[in-house]
Amino acid sequence: MEQIQVSNLKKSYQNQKMTYDVLKGIDFSVQDGEFVSICGPSGSGKTTLLYVLGGLEPYTGGSVKLFNQELKDYTESAKSKMRSQDIGFVFQFYNLIPNLTVYENILLSAILSTGKTKDKIMETLETVGMKDYSSYYPYQLSGGMQQRVAIARCLINDPKIIFADEPIGSLDHKNGIAIMELFRNLNQTYHKTILMVTHNEDTTVYGTRTLHMLDGKVIKDEQNT
Numbered sequence: 701m702e703q704i705q706v707s708n709l710k711k712s713y714q715n716q717k718m719t720y721d722v723l724k725g726i727d728f729s730v731q732d733g734e735f736v737s738i739c740g741p742s743g744s745g746k747t748t749l750l751y752v753l754g755g756l757e758p759y760t761g762g763s764v765k766l767f768n769q770e771l772k773d774y775t776e777s778a779k780s781k782m783r784s785q786d787i788g789f790v791f792q793f794y795n796l797i798p799n800l801t802v803y804e805n806i807l808l809s810a811i812l813s814t815g816k817t818k819d820k821i822m823e824t825l826e827t828v829g830m831k832d833y834s835s836y837y838p839y840q841l842s843g844g845m846q847q848r849v850a851i852a853r854c855l856i857n858d859p860k861i862i863f864a865d866e867p868i869g870s871l872d873h874k875n876g877i878a879i880m881e882l883f884r885n886l887n888q889t890y891h892k893t894i895l896m897v898t899h900n901e902d903t904t905v906y907g908t909r910t911l912h913m914l915d916g917k918v919i920k921d922e923q924n925t
């Protein structure tokens with residue numbers, strides 16, 4: 701099933717003096733179960749593309765369909781429901797709330813959307829290898845562990861699609877590999893569709909497909925073998 705369809709997608713920023721075209725006509729679609737790496741140099745538009753697909757940023761031209769519905773046609777409440785239940789985000793900086801424990805950080809996310817129970821929270825922490833740390837505070841955890849908690853927070857509402865922007869950008873090599881293996885497991889075992897922005901060509905091997913961006917366009921779209 702096609703979960704994302706993008707055609708002739710354009711996005712520009714405007715200030716008083718000029719228009720700046722960031723996405724310059726992008727076409728691709730994503731089937732459920734794909735793990736797509738989006739790579740390209742700094743400023744090529746990777747984050748902008750991810751934010752547009754996730755409904756965090758408006759687009760200025762073309763079409764983006766998520767679950768077969770044009771994003772522009774989502775009402776605010778449908779969009780908010782979609783963002784809390786159907787898709788999840790993981791960022792470079794983990795954005796955990798510092799004065800809440802691991803458990804409470806995830807509980808907050810659950811309360812704000814589906815109201816999942818304690819068992820579900822513990823099960824999700826187990827999936828990311830953090831079950832024994834539920835009462836820790838973020839400052840007591842390494843960067844890799846904090847990113848696992850951020851991934852658990854994204855998983856708690858059982859999203860169909862995970863959008864990740866440079867999720868290992870702040871981690872050392874070893875922790876980065878462990879997080880990439882976790883994403884691969886989420887894709888292969890839990891059948892999550894993943895769109896992941898990365899600077900680093902080496903990490904694209906964890907995905908099933910790679911989109912290469914340059915200057916606001918997709919210049920190469922390849923299946924990984």
Ligand SMILES: Nc1ncnc2c1ncn2[C@@H]1O[C@H](COP(=O)(O)OP(=O)(O)OP(=O)(O)O)[C@@H](O)[C@H]1O
Pocket residue numbers: 713720722740741742743744745746747748749899
């Ligand atoms: N809010 C904004 N207003 C104006 N220009 C913006 C805005 N956000 C992004 N841009 C511009 O759009 C271009 C693409 O930015 P984007 O953040 O998508 O790049 P990126 O590929 O994610 O880069 P990086 O690898 O450095 O994160 C950049 O030139 C940036 O300056």
Ligand SMILES: [Mg+2]
Pocket residue numbers: 746747748
């Ligand atoms: Mg970026």
